[in-house]
Amino acid sequence: MKLVILDRDGVINQDSANFIKNPNEWIAIPGSLEAIALLNQSGFRVVVATNQSGVSRGLFDMATLNSIHDKMHRELALVGGRIDAVFYCPHSADDNCNCRKPKTGMIKEIGKRFSVDLNQVCGVGDALRDLQAFANAGCQPILVRTGKGETTLGAGELPENTIxxxxxxEAAQYIIAENN
Structure with a gap:
């Protein structure tokens, strides 16, 4: 099975320092939904792994998070794409859970649920914590310059094999070319 793991905010949709707190604030980055559809058409399953500490901070509840994801699924379906699963961490950094990126719990759970060797998986993110979680779980870390990507790149502490x-x-085209 071919699988790609994507961070959500800053990779698929525009990010916000104030969190994406409702469906109206979820706005797809131009070309991102079509990129997911292209991955699907090339035989990839696509999974989202996202930190959503806004839940534990009380900025939005689970019903609102589900509504945001419903919008993402609906807009993706309009361009012929799909996301096979959304994994999220609702905890704040202070909760010291194992699922919040940069820890690897969420990524390893995806590998287990989809019965896939994470060494064969690309993980796409825009923040250092995404790349660290992907790299430490055995995935190929890919940084996109959207969202926090430029800032992350400028900080220069990327895991060794980050592309x-x-x-x-662009990332989807590379992933497809490398796996066909």
């Missing part, structure tokens, strides 16, 4: 692309469209 950098302008956006999810």
């Amino acid at each position: 950098v692309f302008a956006d999810l469209s």
